[in-house]
Amino acid sequence: MNLEFEKAITELDEKIAALPTQDRTPAQAADFEKLQKARETGLKELYSTLTPWQTVQVARHPERPLIQDFIAGLFSEFIELHGDRLFGDDHAIVGGFATLDAWRVMVIGHQKGRGIDDNLKFNFGMARPEGYRKAMRLMHMAEKFRVPVVCFIDTPGAYPGADAEERGQAEAIARNLMEMSALKTPIIVVVTGEGGSGGALGIGVGDVLLMLSNAVYSVISPEGCASILWRDGTKAPEAATALKITAQALLKLKVVDEIIAEPVGGAHRDPQTAIATLRKSLIRNLDRLTHTSTGKLLNRRFEKYARIGSY
Amino acid sequence: MGWFTKKQAPAASVEQPKQDIWTQCPACKAHVSKEEWDKTFKVCPRCNFHERITARERVDLLIDPKTFTELYPKIKPSDPLGFVDGKGRYADKIEEARQKTGMNESVLTGYGRMNRIKVALAVMDFRFLGGSLAGSTGEKILLTSTYALKHRLPYIIVSASGGARMHEGIISLMQMAKTCAGIARLQEANIPFISILTDPTTGGVSASFAMVGDIHIAEPGALIGFAGRRVIEETIKQKLPDDFQKAEYLLDHGFIDLIVRRDQMKNTIASLLKYYRR
Numbered sequence: 001m002n003l004e005f006e007k008a009i010t011e012l013d014e015k016i017a018a019l020p021t022q023d024r025t026p027a028q029a030a031d032f033e034k035l036q037k038a039r040e041t042g043l044k045e046l047y048s049t050l051t052p053w054q055t056v057q058v059a060r061h062p063e064r065p066l067i068q069d070f071i072a073g074l075f076s077e078f079i080e081l082h083g084d085r086l087f088g089d090d091h092a093i094v095g096g097f098a099t100l101d102a103w104r105v106m107v108i109g110h111q112k113g114r115g116i117d118d119n120l121k122f123n124f125g126m127a128r129p130e131g132y133r134k135a136m137r138l139m140h141m142a143e144k145f146r147v148p149v150v151c152f153i154d155t156p157g158a159y160p161g162a163d164a165e166e167r168g169q170a171e172a173i174a175r176n177l178m179e180m181s182a183l184k185t186p187i188i189v190v191v192t193g194e195g196g197s198g199g200a201l202g203i204g205v206g207d208v209l210l211m212l213s214n215a216v217y218s219v220i221s222p223e224g225c226a227s228i229l230w231r232d233g234t235k236a237p238e239a240a241t242a243l244k245i246t247a248q249a250l251l252k253l254k255v256v257d258e259i260i261a262e263p264v265g266g267a268h269r270d271p272q273t274a275i276a277t278l279r280k281s282l283i284r285n286l287d288r289l290t291h292t293s294t295g296k297l298l299n300r301r302f303e304k305y306a307r308i309g310s311y
Numbered sequence: 312m313g314w315f316t317k318k319q320a321p322a323a324s325v326e327q328p329k330q331d332i333w334t335q336c337p338a339c340k341a342h343v344s345k346e347e348w349d350k351t352f353k354v355c356p357r358c359n360f361h362e363r364i365t366a367r368e369r370v371d372l373l374i375d376p377k378t379f380t381e382l383y384p385k386i387k388p389s390d391p392l393g394f395v396d397g398k399g400r401y402a403d404k405i406e407e408a409r410q411k412t413g414m415n416e417s418v419l420t421g422y423g424r425m426n427r428i429k430v431a432l433a434v435m436d437f438r439f440l441g442g443s444l445a446g447s448t449g450e451k452i453l454l455t456s457t458y459a460l461k462h463r464l465p466y467i468i469v470s471a472s473g474g475a476r477m478h479e480g481i482i483s484l485m486q487m488a489k490t491c492a493g494i495a496r497l498q499e500a501n502i503p504f505i506s507i508l509t510d511p512t513t514g515g516v517s518a519s520f521a522m523v524g525d526i527h528i529a530e531p532g533a534l535i536g537f538a539g540r541r542v543i544e545e546t547i548k549q550k551l552p553d554d555f556q557k558a559e560y561l562l563d564h565g566f567i568d569l570i571v572r573r574d575q576m577k578n579t580i581a582s583l584l585k586y587y588r589r
């Protein structure tokens with residue numbers, strides 16, 4: 001599925017599709033070559049100059065790899081663990097032990113779905129307090145088992161429902177922030193799609209923050225910001241620019257440590273390549289962080305956050 | 312009221328003083344003398360409505376006279392994104408807020424004594440851009456927790472905030488983690504942290520330091536919650552009850568230790584701190 005701003009690519013796709021798939025005449029074969037090449041350069045140009053609002057569209061693309069894809073592509077084993085031991089099991093956050101090459105880790109992440117049934121089951125990746133509490137339970141287990149934690153972030157935000165408020169959404173997120181800041185095991189955080197505000201940060205405090213090149217991370221959705229500060233929801237593109245939510249902008253602000261370059265045309269066009277790039281970075285960071293003493297690790301983690309907004 | 316004031320204008324010199332000694336409770340509309348309103352620290356004697364007060368007023372209320380020393384008064388917002396929205400520049404809004412409040416940021420920090428017990432204190436002021444949490448707000452709150460840690464003082468934070476300051480984008484979001492990292496260090500050193508939640512304590516402030524206190528004390532009727540009422544109503548397509556996200560609702564659901572009237576707040580905190588053995 002092409003996005004609205006990819007119109008030129010859609011037109012080329014249509015021309016390519018109009019050509020016969022086999023027994024092409026030499027002229028048709030030449031056309032095919034030419035169209036393919038035009039498509040390739042077109043995509044490359046388009047994706048090297050994405051506006052922040054276009055990047056939001058890519059980050060929310062329905063075919064963008066989800067945590068299910070990252071788990072399947074990265075880990076040779078994944079044992080899912082369920083429940084917060086207090087209330088229930090929130091499907092909007094998935095977690096469990098996983099093996100990445102020689103590394104054993106605890107993986108935790110927001111879970112979105114594909115299609116409406118899936119998305120209803122996972123609540124579109126919007127977690128409730130029990131999701132954040134399950135995540136924290138698993139992180140404490142990681143501390144005890146002495147394995148690093150890898151968190152995958154992809155959520156529009158924490159679930160804004162009455163039940164979530166009733167069970168202490170604010171307290172659940174707050175507790176995670178406090179406890180993750182002092183968790184005695186390395187934490188690697190990867191923003192893979194949408195980093196939606198407190199709902200993202202609730203499993204997003206760590207030693208290193210990686211971000212896929214077309215992911216976004218923001219204090220508020222561009223739509224929400226536009227309706228409050230512009231009093232006009234249609235000004236979301238302006239808000240997306242003003243909020244500085246792209247990986248590049250966040251690297252410059254020294255909030256993001258490393259950008260995971262996506263293949264041309266976005267991770268959804270070639271998930272395997274995106275996952276392979278991420279794998280390399282994860283291994284490099286796991287190696288570095290597990291060779292750091294816990295004391296040093298925690299001091300650096302504290303300093304990393306203390307520096308943000310200190311001028 | 313417009314026509315009334317106009318009509319009275321010529322004779323104002325006679326009528327004005329009389330008018331000035333009365334104020335009206337925004338909740339129950341009762342007329343209360345200004346003297347009484349100030350004496351109760353802006354709590355309605357009739358219906359117990361707690362009006363929002365400034366950070367300075369809060370310090371006067373909580374800290375023994377002449378014992379407060381302000382810390383980090385010069386820290387001010389920095390506009391890290393160069394933010395401009397439909398209504399203008401963030402930099403101008405900062406200036407406006409500074410003029411209006413006489414403060415450099417949405418939080419006042421320092422140390423002083425509460426019934427002679429020395430404490431570190433951070434008090435948010437809702438008048439300064441809705442008490443929003445910005446980079447320098449987080450900075451002051453963290454520096455004060457570091458001060459509390461160094462001097463082994465109980466830390467009291469009085470929250471009054473609509474949440475993160477979106478004009479600072481991700482920088483404001485990260486202050487949630489930054490302030491909580493400071494509280495984690497107090498926790499590890501066994502230093503008490505008492506969180507006072509006043510009207511309103513919502514969004515990113517409710518989901519960070521305000522909710523990780525050893526003890527949570529709210530003022531009666533304070534609005535406390537993560538998501539906004541309108542957003543929730545749109546999500547669940549239902550009207551919410553009036554008491555939803557009020558202090559009393561949070562007490563019922565186990566997220567608040569105590570609801571304390573404003574005039575009892577100082578003595579209550581001091582009484583609790585007596586149980587802390589350094």
Ligand SMILES: [Zn+2]
Nearest residue numbers: 336339355358
């Ligand atoms: Zn009243």
